[in-house]
Amino acid sequence: MREQPSWLDAQSGEIFQAFSPPHLVCIGIIAAVVWLLFILRHRIRSRTGLRTLLRWMLAAILLASEVCLHLWYIHQQVWDASRTLPLELCSITLLLSIVMLATRSRLLYQLLFFAGIAGALQAALTPNLAYEFPHFRYIQFFVAHGVIILASLYMTWVEGYRPTWKSVGLAMLFLNVCALVVWIADVLLDANYMFLRGKPDTPSLLDVLGPYPYYIIVEEAVAFVFFSCMLLLFRLLSGKRESISEEVTTCE
Structure with a gap:
């Protein structure tokens, strides 16, 4: 039997190192693409064909990343309902981002601007990842999370959608509904999706939020504060960079 390449092997021994040079490069690339967008x-917004192409490209990248991930699970014989179903928050927001981009749903935007960006940003900074660059999972992980962030920012900066205080409430409601549904799945599958039954083995923000199960309650407060800060920052930057007339025009 031919030995498979190490970048694809699920048993690869190279463990992810937080804030290593490859990790910092990935964060830098995501930041650079966000800045480029x-x-x-304005240029993208003024060209209907380019705008449509970019929207579908983002959706296609997200879909391809999720499909390739599950094909990899199957190929490596590691697919397991207790670990590989798309029930993590970022997996859920990835799938909803595809729908948002395809339909230009304003409701999904209200949820994903906060839950999608915040969740993917936290995951990119403190990944729950077992593989080091240039492993397939490493590249797939950062591509998927980077494009989740780009999807909501595209809808904001190009399509002209705007978050509101109502969006913060909807995003909080969304998180709690997701947590309830996923917790039921965790119990039925003896799983730990969304870390509702324990902390991850790798370092994460949860390490500073207290022991189980209290960190789940603290997460609620942290999410609300973070979402509120995101909205205030967005409004501050919009006030400095966007004229009122432009904002009205892009929202029509």
């Missing part, structure tokens, strides 16, 4: 937003 921001500075090109």
Whole structure:
């Protein structure tokens, strides 16, 4: 039997190192692409064909990343309902981001601007990842999480959608509904999706939020504060960079 390449092997021994040079490069690439989208937003917005192409490209990348991940699970014989179903928050927001981009749903935007960006950003900074660069899972992980962030920012900067205080409430409601549904799945599958039954083995923000199960309650407060800060920052930057007339025009 031919030995498979190490970048694809599920038993690869190279363990992810937080804030290593490859990790910092990935964070830098995501930040650079976000900045590029921001500075090109007017040009993209004014070209209908380019705008449509970019929207579908983002959706296609998200879909391809999820499909490739599950094909990899199957190929490596590691698919397991207790570990590989798309029941993590970022997996849920990834799938909903595809729908949002395809349908330009304003309701999904209200949820994903906060839950999608915040969840994917936290995951990119403190990944629950067992593989080091250039493993397939490493690349797939950062591509998927980076594009989750880009999806909501595209809808904001190019399509002209805007988050509101109502969006914060909807996002909090969304998180709690997701947590309830996923917790039921965790119990039925003896799983730990969304870390509702224990902390991850790798370092994460949860390490500073207290022991189980109290960190789940603290997460609620942290999410609300973070979402509120995101909205205030967005409004501050919008006030400095966007004229009122432009904002009205892009929301129509």
